[in-house]
Amino acid sequence: MKKLFLSLTVLCLAIQFVQAQRFKPHVDLNLGIGVLPTFVKDHGKAKMLPMSLTADYKFTENFSLGLAGSYSITESGIYQFRDGTTAQWRNKFSTVTLRAAAHSRLINDCLNIYGGLNVGYTNSAIEMMQGEEKKIKAERGIGRTGSNFLYTAFLGSRYCLGQRAGLFGEVGFGVSIATIGISVRL
Template identity: 30%
Template sequence: MRKLFVSSILSLLFVFTLSSAQAQYEQGQLDVNLGVGLLPTFFGSGTSQAIPPVGLSVEYGVTDNISVGGYAAYASTKIDGFDDWGYNYTILGARGAYHFNVNNERFDPYVGALLGYNIVSFTGDDDFTGATASGFAWSGFLGARYRFTDNIGVFGELGYGISILQLGLNLKF
């Protein structure tokens, strides 16, 4: 199933790259994405979602196809059976993306990578210190934006980070 999914995504990207057209992504462009994660990655057994994953990314077009920027995301879980116990997850990082040229100036498919730091903290009883897993974080992602106007649209990304699937609002400046 996973191989079928990956091959389908790669096939779609190949089709998008075959058609060259107007640049829907431009050098000097600034994009801000604010999204909510639908498939969180930080839940273990005995935990439930307290605050859904939220993420903010900012990208700057260094060429008509390449962007670089920053990423910040946060999620929180509660440990079942303990009202005040839980974990907070924060990811801070730098990301870069390659934007494919397609025959639609409102549609912007891209693929990219994130390098950053994952900060995990435990909240709960002062007498108990929970395990933490802070450390280096990396992710690959596949995404697309669709703009309803010249400056406002939606985006979606698949990748491993604060959430496997993230959807949200895109603003272009």
């Protein structure tokens, strides 16, 4: 019985060692375009589609840490105040975040599903195109510039097209609610 237990233990350790040797830490760079901008609720028009760039260092098969940056330009629709006057503004919105993610094992060595958290900083630079800034600030709470702390979750998947290239999609809050793009493994 002792020999059987010892043999099974050695076999399990050998399998674990072989699997650990297959994984090499790497960096995934993702360049994405937002397909559902955050400011869609304001009936805004995207003057520059939300763009994002992430660099994720996958240090184990199941975990990664990374940096993300994103930027968009949106113009509001014409907003009418209670007194009948109107306003319109442009919002240049950017984020810089740290991100941590947990990854599933690769399905068929080609599909990776992951989820995690973003923690960082946002900045909105508002430019009035029409109307009075003090009225829009009083009624909507929108000022010329604003910076905030951002913490949000995301869920995504990456499909490989080859050894180093792939496609990815993510949902989460930030500059866009949904993002798609290309991924390159370094």
